[in-house]
Amino acid sequence: MNEPTSRRHWLQNFGMGLGAIAASQMLQRDSANASNDVMPTGGIPSGGVINPTHFAPKARRVIYLFQAGGPSQLETWDYKPLLNEKQGEPLPDSVRQGQRLTGMSGNQAVLPLAGSVFKFARHGENGTWVSELMPHMAKQVDRIAVVKSVYTEAINHDPAITFLQTGNQLSGRPSIGAWLHYGLGSENDNLPSFVVLVTKGKGGQPLYSRLWGSGFLPARYQGVQFRSGKEPVLYLSNPPGISSASRRNMLDRLNDLHHLEQDRLGDPALETRIQQYEMAYRMQSSVPEVANLADEPQSVLDLYGPDVTKPGSFAANCLLARRLAEQGVRFIQLYHQGWDHHGNIPGGMRTQCGETDQPSAALLQDLQQRGMLDDTLVIWGGEFGRTNYSQGALTATNYGRDHHPRCFSMWMAGGGIQGGVSHGETCPFGYNVVADGVHVRDFHATLLHLMGIDHHRLSVKFQGLDARLTGVEPARIIKEVLA
Template sequence: MDSSITRRHWLQQFGMGLGGIAASQLLQRDFAAAAPAVSPNGGVPSGGVINPTHHAPKAKRVIYLFQAGGPSQLETWDYKPLLNEKQGEPLPDSVRQGQRLTGMSGNQAILPLAGSMYKFNRHGENGTWVSELMPHMAKQVDQIAVVKSMYTEAINHDPAITFLQTGNQLSGRPSIGSWLHYGLGSENDNLPTFVVLVTKGKGGQPLYSRLWGSGFLPARYQGVQFRSGKEPVLYLSNPPGISAGSRRNMLDRLNDLHQLEQDRLGDPALATRIEQYEMAYRMQSSVPDVANLADEPQRVKDLYGPDVSKPGSFAANCLLARRLAERGVRFIQLYHQGWDHHGNIPGGMKTQCRDTDQPSAALLQDLQQRGLLDDTLVIWGGEFGRTNYSQGTLTATNYGRDHHPRCFTMWMAGGGIQGGVNHGETCPFGYNVVSDGVHVRDFHATLLHLMGIDHHRLSVKFQGLDARLTGVEPARVVNEILA
């Protein structure tokens, strides 16, 4: 097609009204499923701009358990007995190497090394070290790849979270789920492709809707937040006195008005608008069904723990994530706040692990029992780690840890991930990566790879540049953790 032809002219020339646009969105997935797999690298058809995929995907969907605030790797996955041996001694300059500290601990006269007060034991076939705080995940270590050598440049929460979620420390870029929706399209017609669940009632660093926004991509690619309560999606229900038939009639007439406006202005945003209206109409029945956990067997609820009965809890959201996954939602983002432990590591970490350990393990077990884990990528981790020294006063029963971007731990499981792997290593002081470092961009490249996408080839023109989730600096797929 001649690039000089505008969208308006194209629509007029081929007689394709907004109703046709909405219909084409509904049929797109069916057409993709019927299309032949023409990629020489084993790619499969998709409903997005990457069609077929660049290579055979190992995962069809992602469940990302984001632990906002920065969980301490030293109390969870990265066992450092040397810190206990050197308890209270100053952090050696040879270990710090002049690296940047935050203003919260950078002015301390002494940075006293702080060992974990919690015991670690080996679990699984490969003897993975796991803290006693996570007895349920300890039983799942043969299913997961523990990446101990994550690192980032961002040392403060907002840019660090934004970096993990969008590939850039500055706001305004598309989130991971938006990139996947844009690249691969949807696997269902009646639910959003990208759903966000936030644990109810948790304090901590604020979360902003831009973290699941579409940035410079069209608005239809942004995440849809589900909430606990009678109305999981705001403004989805009909107002009092309005029937389903009345709403359908309203949408049809609104479509007619949009068609007139489209013929006059050729506004590309109108197609997105009508598509959102139509999706909202279909979601009126699908959302209450998927959000209703009452029909889950008691044995399944027991798997997730007692908090599953509390709407909006992390446990309830993990179970809801499984229900969304089995209904074809491509990207499910959970946010769980409260990991920012500048003080009271002993009490704070105990509470957070109690809330998240059993549900996280249950999600893996539930997915596996249903045959979904093989093609569902599950991710757990925060925006950075915590320091090996105590922020503020170190006592025998209490200590805190400041932000630490130089090394932290994440784990991944499911679609395309090799279970039982411990990847990367930090120094005996738990301060620097010493082998197999994994940058945030490498994490993003690996995620896209598992979904069948070459991260170099998924881009959008923005401000004169080919914008990508992995940016312009080098990024690599972490092949060592792939099955």
């Protein structure tokens, strides 16, 4: 009986060396697509398929504060006094321009314009408008670039979140962190290159692990979720009765078996499996150490606010993100749910901003005082915005807002970003972008650019196409916000 063999091993031994050529092309196709035979300019070495980087990166790492549910731009960053003047009047057809609505407000006879009950004021050297809901971030505006003209095609949560996180509204594509890990590799040996943190106990739209998945890339590039509690990473600790020495001995014997199989079959998947086992073993000591906030000085804890002592809170996760960044984690993704305010905007926004304002500002200040903000890209934003009209009943003190993909606000700070900038403009009704629109693909292209990657040249063959984070539609770098 013939010994079992892998497809790659069979190709390598198939007549006259043609199989070896085919196997070599199959193994190298991803990196060939990434490099595209173009010599880099000012690039630096990396551990990924893009080595060196296409050009000198401005950021070494990313902390993405994703606000799931769609924060209202009209209560945070996009001041529209005209809505207060026209409170209760119908949304003009000339402004709506036939845009489709969701089923939640599309059957309303009247779409009454709703101004914000919250006051806005100018802050910073350039007079950035900021809502009273964010007094701490108001003090940080000279460090951030507010982009008011982001837009998307997706009008429902799942495709919109999937689009922001993977570059495609359909599930199954690699997430941003997976692309960065694949392209640039890891900067540490004891922690994952891509870590996910989710605020504990928050309701709202569901989050799926595919949002931080590797898609058609190998599984080792997917994000690793850290949880609050005694076991930050599930199944990492040894079972009862198994000592660290026993675990080490078991891994050594298992590695011996895998290497024997590797020599026989030449299957790269076996080497990946060995590496993952070894990483898990090293993480047994590194993860509890980095997740332990007890050694932070009281001054730092006070900076992040009272919630920082609650494991799994947004504040605790922001502080943990800074600790992970210090240890060389390349992409840290925070998810904070609860922004889906179809009703009770005043109460809901007070709660959400109360939980996120101080920790977000503290993260920027903490990174700055440690000399890390210059090479750490920090991002804040959700999957779409909210309507300028009230969904349901409108009163002087209460209203709701439906999904709105035509315009919403995000901010970026740190590595390569010019502080004190407000980019893009929406119409006086806060409904349409009228200047400097920023599509989701533009956002992705800019993020990759800041990490030293030309978004055209990071691709993987998938279903016969060169798949990219930015897809096949045009995408531009938002040069106006770059330092």
